Amino acid sequence: xxxxxxxxxxxxxxxYSQAVIANGLVYTSGxxxxxxxGVMLEENIQVQTAQVLSNLQAVLQExxxxxxxxxxxxxxxxSMDDFVAVNELYAEAFGSHKPARSTVAVKTLxxxxxxxxxxxxxxx
Numbered sequence: 001x002x003x004x005x006x007x008x009x010x011x012x013x014x015x016y017s018q019a020v021i022a023n024g025l026v027y028t029s030g031x032x033x034x035x036x037x038g039v040m041l042e043e044n045i046q047v048q049t050a051q052v053l054s055n056l057q058a059v060l061q062e063x064x065x066x067x068x069x070x071x072x073x074x075x076x077x078x079s080m081d082d083f084v085a086v087n088e089l090y091a092e093a094f095g096s097h098k099p100a101r102s103t104v105a106v107k108t109l110x111x112x113x114x115x116x117x118x119x120x121x122x123x124x
Contacts, residue, residue, distance in 0.1 A: 006062035009055040010034035013110060018059045026063035026121050030076065031055040032113035040111050045082040048114045049089045056117055057093070068097045069122040075103040076116040086115055 004019035004026065005011075012018060012029060019028040033041040033048035034055070041051050060066050075086060083103065099119075109116050 004028075004059060004063045006058055008036055008058035008062070010036055010038050019063050021063055021123060024123060025071075026060065026065050026119075026123050028056060028059050028063075028119045028121075030074075030110075030116040030118040031059065032110055032116045034111070040113070042112075045085045045114050046089065049086050052115055052117050053089060053093045056119060060119065060121055063121075064123040065121040067094050070094070070097070070099040070119045071122065072100045072120045073102075074118050075101065076106050076109055077103065078106065078109055078112075078114045080105045082114060090117075 002021040003017040004021060006018065009018055009031065013034070016029050019026050031052045033051040035041065035051065036058070041047050057067060060070070075090070077083065077086065
């Protein structure tokens with residue numbers, strides 16, 4: 001097992017790793033709209049989603065993977081009213097690659113984020 005850490009994504013805000021590599025797979029922790037410097041972006045769902053996807057891509061790249069190797073994602077939304085907006089940015093980021101996905105609404109996310117996304121992906 002190998003733990004992943006990159007300065008191109010925010011540090012974990014608790015006792016966990018940005019990601020863990022095991023048996024040819026990378027399991028990312030959920031990413032929220034923190035900048036790599038740890039500043040929470042609170043503007044709107046589009047700004048937050050763009051930052052979350054940027055963070056997720058940085059962690060995947062550090063692990064030797066990318067969006068084209070993602071097997072499964074989970075999206076957590078503070079409101080299902082944001083589903084369409086998140087879906088548009090998600091579709092742009094993943095292009096023609098369409099991993100399995102779950103999307104759930106939750107009562108609250110860390111730092112009152114509007115969206116959180118995690119992923120499981122193959123590594124090189």
